[in-house]
Amino acid sequence: MLGKNTWPARLFRFFSGYGLAVTCMLLLFVLTWLSTLEQPAKGLYEVQKRYYDAEAWYVIPDLPWLYLPNLSWLAGLAGKQIIIPLPGAYLVSAVLFVNLCLGGIIRIRKGWKNIGVIISHFSMVSLLFAGFVAHKYSKEGIMYVLEDEVSDFAQSYYDYTIEVCEIVDGKKTAPYVVPAEPLKGLDTDDTQLVDFPKLPFDIEVSSWMRNSNVVKSYDEEDPLVVDGLRLLQTENAVTEEENAAGCYIDILPHDSGEGKTRLLLYGPVPDPVTATINGKIYAFTLVREIWPMPFQVLLDESVGEYYPGTQKPSFFMSKITRIADKSEKKFTIKMNEPMRYDGYTLYQARWSGEMERAQSGFAIVKNPSDQWPKWSLYVSMLGLFIHFGMKLGGFISQSSRANRKAASSSAKGAV
């Protein structure tokens, strides 16, 4: 056994102590509060990135009341932001997880009196772990299918990729994809070189704009004007899905004889931009990341209803045929009734009846810890029920004893 005052013992006490637990809870409380207040101005996506991402080790809250007022006596400080650095929520959650394991499960006094608490702590550990797994390994996208059509892919809500493919006989060949990850982190001033060893060229991505517009420009001197068009950066939308990314790519042929060609790619335009390199035609598209599914979805029927005389949706439902491994199975997906298959879950997320044929939008999620919160809930309910039940029982019996005592003493007094 370790001595009481050895470093490992002190560390253990620190990491398993109430002090750390309370600090973590209060920090998470403050972070949750601040991030909620920031949402209307910055949007959920941005706030999530700043407060809750694994990469966000610390966060500096940015709210209107954290800026000094423009008062003359504040001189140079007027209008300056008050900097309050706080640890990121992911980091705090990780510390709390360790604290829960060490303090709430290992160090806690074992016995019948604490059985409910231990069970609850165990459920919270599993809930935090489920959150970690979901954060790390889950993936989500959306699949739009028109009635009587088949789809076998979903698209990311936010992330863009660049697809490059050769056009042969007017048809696209298998694409080479620049993944979303390196593009996501780009700023307007950054450039990103992408090698294509199997193609006769590489590309360099520049002037990445998370939200942009395409405008006409006749300034021939401007290097950002391509075929009379130019990208114009606009303020990011509060809803990330509404952002229209755009960028420029410079095609750098491996054969140094040819000069570089600049293309303008714009997310909302689905048609590819083409360029001829070494006599071959290549198509380039900036597209939301495509996520192939291991099965196909045939939308047999798509039904959407609104309450009479209103625009309030009352019922969305899709009858589908799931085609996988040469087998077909029929399903009905409704709000609150998703289809689960092979680790994927399909939810009825959107519906549109404005086109000639109805269209369903299925949110697709792959989350290894999909059902863990449910099991954690059952366990925590059991734990809390046992613990608080025992406490309540004790309180009631004590109160009734006290009431009886008071009644008998007042009776004696009366006698």
Next chain:
Amino acid sequence: MLGRWIAFCLAIIFIGGYGLLTIRKNVVSDKPAEISQYQVWKSEVVDTSRDMAIQDGGRVKPFSTWAGFTMLQLHGARSMRISVDGEKEKLSPEEVMLDCLFRPKLAKELPIFRVDNSEIITSLSMDDLSEESLKHSGVDEAKFTAAIQELRKSKDRRDRYSYNELADVVSVLLAKAHQLRKEQPEKAKMTVDNRQTVDLGEKIWLFMKLVFHMDFARADVAIKEGTPVINKENMQRMSYWIRSFPILAQAVKEMNSSGGAMPEHLEELFGDLQNRMSRASEDIGIIPPYDEKEKEWTPVGERIEEVVKGDRTHAAQLIADIEILENAFLALRNEGQIAFAGELDIWKKSIHERIGSDAVNIVGSEVGYNRWNYFYNALVIFIFAFVLIMFGWLAPRTLGSRICNWMAAFLAIAALGLMIAGIVHRCIIMERSPIGNLYDTIIFIGTTAVLVMLLVELMTKRAVALGLSVFMGMACMFLARRYEIGDAKDHMDPLVAVLKSNFWLSTHVVTITIGYMGGLAAAGLSAVYLFARVLGIDEGDKKFRRAMTRIAYGMVCFTLFFSLIGTVLGGIWANDSWGRFWGWDPKENGALMIVLWCLAVLHARLAGYIKEWGIHIVSVFGANIVAFSWWHVNSLSIGLHSYGFIDGLGVIWGFYGLMVAICLMGMIAALITSRGGSLRP
């Protein structure tokens, strides 16, 4: 005793002050408007109209419900006070809506529009309008200026206006409201003045829709000179022209093919009919569908248009319906109100036959719900109970105090019975679990708070929980009433698709709402403790202090239990509906904050960081977190749970301030006692 008197006075000042402030804010004019030619509706007419079915907000509901909420939108109150030849009259919502539909001339005289800031009218100027708006408004500048001058002289800052009083400024007002809407579509981002202007514009628009809607049935189609008259009385009915439309259309066609110009009287007639048709096309559902498959009560104007366009599938039924309504108008005009009530009854029976007995029963049940007015009656009972509690409080441990407490307990149980009955009745009408919107949460929290506090009282028998149950019941019922009036939307309207799950509504929503109640009850108990100690009301009774601390601690545990379970259940529901357990939605965050706060409090207590004073201070602060989660996040206008209300944030800030003040008071007191000081001089 001094402490008790101080507490008594503080309670009176606080509750009375808030009550007076509310009255001051809501009493618009002390003198009812004189409408000399007004004829009060006879009870036969009002009774007949009350349970007449209409479709509105996506459901079939009684005329009385629709009238009530329409009045709240227009008038800011369900009833209206007027003076008829010096006699004061209180008009019910049904009466005012009957005026709008059947006596539009009188309706235009009623002081129906509530305006809180008259400057939005008196500051109107022709310069406010863009050239385009000015062109379309067709305003007579002289008349407009004179009207503004007159309103400046005759109206208070907060006042009620009739349509006729505003008639000469309506065009400019509507054009300005339209312009403001175009510039900023989101009301939440508008300045207060602009929002009030847009709101008034919407009210006027709604009123105009109401008064013009029934033009199709007024049986007063103008028959101009030159029109061959067969039966003038018949020809004044729109139903006549709908029936004869094929012949009429054929005649016009022949006239056109022969190259002849349309006679002026015919052109005017067609114009008049066209106007009546388009005015009836506004979305007010009064005629049930003719086809079993249809769910929407298509507006009459659209039905007429179908027939005019050549689809005569339901022409006979439509004509029959219009004729009944025309008969009603003729009866009112020629024979009086009793005859009108008879015709209205024929109309009601005709629609009720078509919608089936189930729908009729629900409509009838809702009329009963409106009549019972459960929550208002509960509020009245709570006020009496609260007065009794206050008197009992002044003379503790006396026979009088015991009698007061017993009577208050009896009244609280009676009010609780009413609230439970009201909630059950709502569930039956809505065919869903008790909570689906913000209004539902208020009455549910009120009911569970009274129930739980009465149970605590049963266990503790100290009259503290009894007093708190009465106070919370009263506060929640008052809040429910204020919210209903301010929101002016029917809170029994159906839920959006994703919320239509009785399982999740009964589990997640109910548990999380009970969690809110727990947090507020814990704060209430702790506030009582803090005041009792600071004012010396507890007389140094350590048993009382210990008991109060245990109860407050127990309530924090209770809050944690329900908030945690409710939050995780919400996550599971979200996972089943939207594919993600947690989405950092403001409402989810609010619930998480309650859980984290409770956990921090319980762990700090276990570790000995907070003791008796501490637990009560943090428990009072917990009320702010509940208020943030329950109310404040809704005003952020983001997320899936956003109810988007804009007004009323001042009350939330007032509540925050009050709770912080109580916490500060507790902290100062704790600091004094920890240094061995005394709280009494």
